[in-house]
Amino acid sequence: MSDADTPILIATNISKRFGHTQALDDVSVSFRPGEVHALMGENGAGKSTLGKVIAGLHAQNTGTVVLDGRELIPGSLDDAFQAGIRIVHQELAQCPNLSVAENLSLHDMPKKRFTVDFAEMERRAAKLVHQLDPNIDVTRPLGYLSPGRRQICQIAASLDQDESGKTQAKVIVFDEPTSSLSISEALVLMDITRELAAMGLTIIYVSHRMSEIFTCCDRVSVLRDGRFVATNVVRDIDEPTLVEQMLGRRITTPDAKHASSPIAEAIEETLADAGATHDSSAVDAKKIMLSVRNLRSPGKLRDISFDLHPGEILGVGGLVGAGRSELMDAIFGLDRLASGEILVDGEPVPAKHPQSAIDAGIGYVPEDRRNQGLFFNLGIDENILAPIMARLAKPMGIRSLDKELDAVESRVEKFQIKTASLRETTPGELSGGNQQKLLIARWMMKGTRVLLLDEPTRGIDIGTKTEVYKLINQAASEGDAILLVSSEMPELLALSDRILVMGEGQIKGELVGDEMTQTNILTLATSEEQHAGATSM
Amino acid sequence: MLVIIMMMGLLTVYGMFTDPIEQKTRIELDENAVVKLVDRDGNEHDRLARTQIAGYRVVLDGEVRNYSSKDIERYDSSARTLIEVKEVNRFLNKSNLVLIAKDASFFAIIAVGMTGVIILAGIDLSVGSIYGLSAIVGAMALQSLPADTGWIIAVPVALLVCMTVGTLCGLANGAMSVGLGVHPFVITLGMMAVLRGLTVVIPQELFATQSISGFPSSFTTGFFKAEFYGVYPVPVIIMILTAVVGWFVLAKTVFGRRVFAIGGNETAARYTGIPVGRVKVLVYTITGALCGLSACAYLGYYGAAETNAGNAYELQVIAATVIGGASLMGGRGTVIGAVLGAIIIQLINNTLIIFEVDTSYNQIVMGAAIIVAVVIDQTKQRIQAKRA
Numbered sequence: 001m002s003d004a005d006t007p008i009l010i011a012t013n014i015s016k017r018f019g020h021t022q023a024l025d026d027v028s029v030s031f032r033p034g035e036v037h038a039l040m041g042e043n044g045a046g047k048s049t050l051g052k053v054i055a056g057l058h059a060q061n062t063g064t065v066v067l068d069g070r071e072l073i074p075g076s077l078d079d080a081f082q083a084g085i086r087i088v089h090q091e092l093a094q095c096p097n098l099s100v101a102e103n104l105s106l107h108d109m110p111k112k113r114f115t116v117d118f119a120e121m122e123r124r125a126a127k128l129v130h131q132l133d134p135n136i137d138v139t140r141p142l143g144y145l146s147p148g149r150r151q152i153c154q155i156a157a158s159l160d161q162d163e164s165g166k167t168q169a170k171v172i173v174f175d176e177p178t179s180s181l182s183i184s185e186a187l188v189l190m191d192i193t194r195e196l197a198a199m200g201l202t203i204i205y206v207s208h209r210m211s212e213i214f215t216c217c218d219r220v221s222v223l224r225d226g227r228f229v230a231t232n233v234v235r236d237i238d239e240p241t242l243v244e245q246m247l248g249r250r251i252t253t254p255d256a257k258h259a260s261s262p263i264a265e266a267i268e269e270t271l272a273d274a275g276a277t278h279d280s281s282a283v284d285a286k287k288i289m290l291s292v293r294n295l296r297s298p299g300k301l302r303d304i305s306f307d308l309h310p311g312e313i314l315g316v317g318g319l320v321g322a323g324r325s326e327l328m329d330a331i332f333g334l335d336r337l338a339s340g341e342i343l344v345d346g347e348p349v350p351a352k353h354p355q356s357a358i359d360a361g362i363g364y365v366p367e368d369r370r371n372q373g374l375f376f377n378l379g380i381d382e383n384i385l386a387p388i389m390a391r392l393a394k395p396m397g398i399r400s401l402d403k404e405l406d407a408v409e410s411r412v413e414k415f416q417i418k419t420a421s422l423r424e425t426t427p428g429e430l431s432g433g434n435q436q437k438l439l440i441a442r443w444m445m446k447g448t449r450v451l452l453l454d455e456p457t458r459g460i461d462i463g464t465k466t467e468v469y470k471l472i473n474q475a476a477s478e479g480d481a482i483l484l485v486s487s488e489m490p491e492l493l494a495l496s497d498r499i500l501v502m503g504e505g506q507i508k509g510e511l512v513g514d515e516m517t518q519t520n521i522l523t524l525a526t527s528e529e530q531h532a533g534a535t536s537m
Numbered sequence: 538m539l540v541i542i543m544m545m546g547l548l549t550v551y552g553m554f555t556d557p558i559e560q561k562t563r564i565e566l567d568e569n570a571v572v573k574l575v576d577r578d579g580n581e582h583d584r585l586a587r588t589q590i591a592g593y594r595v596v597l598d599g600e601v602r603n604y605s606s607k608d609i610e611r612y613d614s615s616a617r618t619l620i621e622v623k624e625v626n627r628f629l630n631k632s633n634l635v636l637i638a639k640d641a642s643f644f645a646i647i648a649v650g651m652t653g654v655i656i657l658a659g660i661d662l663s664v665g666s667i668y669g670l671s672a673i674v675g676a677m678a679l680q681s682l683p684a685d686t687g688w689i690i691a692v693p694v695a696l697l698v699c700m701t702v703g704t705l706c707g708l709a710n711g712a713m714s715v716g717l718g719v720h721p722f723v724i725t726l727g728m729m730a731v732l733r734g735l736t737v738v739i740p741q742e743l744f745a746t747q748s749i750s751g752f753p754s755s756f757t758t759g760f761f762k763a764e765f766y767g768v769y770p771v772p773v774i775i776m777i778l779t780a781v782v783g784w785f786v787l788a789k790t791v792f793g794r795r796v797f798a799i800g801g802n803e804t805a806a807r808y809t810g811i812p813v814g815r816v817k818v819l820v821y822t823i824t825g826a827l828c829g830l831s832a833c834a835y836l837g838y839y840g841a842a843e844t845n846a847g848n849a850y851e852l853q854v855i856a857a858t859v860i861g862g863a864s865l866m867g868g869r870g871t872v873i874g875a876v877l878g879a880i881i882i883q884l885i886n887n888t889l890i891i892f893e894v895d896t897s898y899n900q901i902v903m904g905a906a907i908i909v910a911v912v913i914d915q916t917k918q919r920i921q922a923k924r925a
Binding site: 107332334354355358364366371372373374375376377378382386387389390393395396398399435442 | 695718732789791792795797798800801802804805806807809810811812868869
């Protein structure tokens with residue numbers, strides 16, 4: 001079938017930069033009609049970015065996307081749409097308050113003189129939606145549907161037809177379509193994916209779920225660090241080979257912790273140079289600093305228990321959506337619905353409120369600097385002091401400017417935060433690295449014994465990263481217990497004494513010593529059933 | 538701030554180039570005073586033709602005061618009075634400025650609290666109604682006091698009653714919007730109607746009247762409408778004190794900084810252990826209490842409470858904070874700005890009166906002024922952001 005083997009969509013030499021990050025570096029992939037073609041890779045490998053470049057959501061810096069022999073305008077969603085490319089977003093980009101039918105016709109509402117022709121709108125919507133799931137009532141508000149059905153409606157929206165009833169879409173990009181779905185919903189979605197391919201559509205399936213690739217995809221292209229690795233026919237490849245392609249090396253020795261990744265080597269080197277190499281012997285295994293017992297939260301966390309020793313860095317690995325940030329939130333008292341016990345140094349943390357957690361000695365650097373961390377209307381000093389300003393204050397809650405200045409100055413110096421002024425400068429004027437250091441500095445106060453760090457080096461340059469690693473190690477060597485969430489495998493492996501791997505809101509397994517390898521983390525994280533060695537205490 | 542300075546400057550200049558107004562002062566002469574008429578050469582006369590008079594010289598117990606004939610409209614020797622006439626700038630004169638400040642003070646006091654609310658990215662539409670209800674309840678308390686009650690009792694009683702009512706209303710606003718998780722716009726919109734209803738119903742049912750008066754004079758002319766140097770400065774003084782305290786709380790206390798932190802990034806505030814709910818409730822409560830304080834000053838100054846007191850104040854108060862540089866998106870605003878904003882609003886009213894514009898035009902000018910002020914402020918912000 002030479003016809004089916006001729007590519008319909010060819011992406012050639014695509015490069016894309018975001019600030020300092022090279023998201024895509026000279027990537028070329030071609031897609032055939034009627035195939036489900038997976039784009040796979042670790043977090044940050046560039047698979048989502050490639051999908052968005054193809055759909056015209058991002059403009060590539062160099063390279064071309066050619067559909068049916070015509071070159072598309074870079075970054076033009078409109079042009080891609082006209083050409084027949086649709087994208088089904090990772091985040092459900094819809095209006096939950098409007099009916100399914102309205103959502104499906106937002107860009108082109110049928111009119112009857114001056115009013116909307118609801119009957120026509122519903123007829124059209126039903127036609128599209130019912131070919132995927134006949135049980136969806138298109139007149140109901142979209143928000144009332146389950147996430148799976150919402151996803152189906154979004155797919156249906158991409159199957160819009162012209163007057164003659166012909167589907168206009170040729171290529172549909174699925175960006176992590178199952179990330180918010182349950183397993184059974186995901187299975188339904190994969191069936192639909194196959195059906196669409198059978199209709200002759202090309203499906204670009206961006207995912208990191210191993211099982212899905214083997215269930216519903218024909219070919220899989222692997223990306224790593226923004227570079228193209230290989231395109232494989234799924235039938236001819238096995239899981240270990242795929243993992244190997246994602247990680248970029250042969251898995252020969254079981255002890256791969258200190259090897260092979262340039263980032264890991266850089267970390268080790270700079271830490272050694274700075275005389276701050278993390279020394280696992282600093283861990284006081286007899287004492288328990290943080291103890292989490294049967295922590296649950298409806299829909300987020302399933303029965304999580306673990307202990308953290310003084311001086312220990314406990315890594316938490318897993319893929320996006322595994323429940324790692326939710327775990328941190330729950331420990332810090334931000335999840336009102338969470339149940340279970342949290343003990344710091346043997347003392348239970350009384351109330352589910354961040355203030356109790358702070359009083360107990362827990363500090364938390366959340367994942368999203370901009371939205372969860374910084375006050376852009378306040379100066380550097382107040383950003384650092386937010387959690388302890390009350391502690392420093394004079395009676396009646398009057399600020400003690402002298403004490404505040406002391407506390408800020410010492411920390412800005414220790415953390416080498418580069419800022420023009422302590423009071424006048426706002427975080428918006430700092431670089432990403434300095435913003436991150438500021439947030440860590442926020443918790444470097446007397447009494448902090450447990451540090452929760454969620455992606456502490458996300459989006460900062462390598463130089464600042466090593467500074468942050470040094471600070472983390474320093475805190476640990478001073479006896480702090482550190483819980484570290486990171487999606488950067490080399491970083492996680494280099495810093496952690498132990499690693500918990502999370503998936504689907506539970507701990508899938510614990511890795512110590514030689515078991516701490518990228519392969520093991522990825523295998524545990526993508527495993528569907530609960531791992532045998534899971535710490536279900 | 539910039540806007541306010543610009544507007545004041547504009548009015549001053551405008552005031553200078555328009556016809557000044559004549560201010561007449563009657564100077565009563567002492568019985569023992571001797572008045573001499575002075576001619577152009579400086580010689581004194583008892584009698585002189587009107588065209589020859591260059592000035593008047595008043596001698597009393599050896600003290601000599603000279604008046605130029607230009608300044609004296611008329612000398613009445615039998616009534617022993619001099620009518621002095623001075624041309625003053627329409628805008629820049631003592632009594633006009635105090636009048637503006639006084640009129641502004643009633644809602645400027647509330648604007649101090651509203652600044653906190655706006656910084657929180659909240660809103661309080663019920664301030665006018667809280668003000669009205671506090672005034673009515675306070676008036677009932679004052680009316681029941683004997684007419685010869687000293688200010689030492691009347692003032693604290695009135696303050697206590699008015700501010701208690703205000704505090705409770707504010708607490709209800711805060712507790713409901715935080716506790717029920719409903720946007721404060723909705724809660725305070727409801728409260729605005731409910732409280733205004735109570736303000737009308739209470740005097741109607743109890744006294745079958747629309748206004749309550751008859752307060753001890755020690756409370757009115759003895760305190761809130763006390764006269765100093767020909768002006769009535771007490772409401773203005775209360776406004777200044779409130780503003781100073783408000784500035785101190787927002788800038789210098791942990792509570793104040795928490796208000797800014799929550800308004801700047803509520804999620805981050807939660808992630809740093811700031812008790813977001815408690816701070817919010819407190820800000821609404823304080824705003825309610827300030828409505829009560831303002832209502833008390835109003836009772837003392839006007840000596841009566843009307844059921845429509847504070848009608849549409851919410852708009853003036855919010856406008857004042859916004860003109861003063863507060864952002865409805867939260868995280869930004871100053872007390873001083875809000876007070877100056879209130880003065881600006883009053884200034885506009887006053888200007889229109891001075892220039893004899895029909896009062897019906899006030900609303901048009903006021904509305905336009907608000908939009909212009911905010912646009913200028915935003916532009917300034919954008920330029921600053923670009924420079925940073």
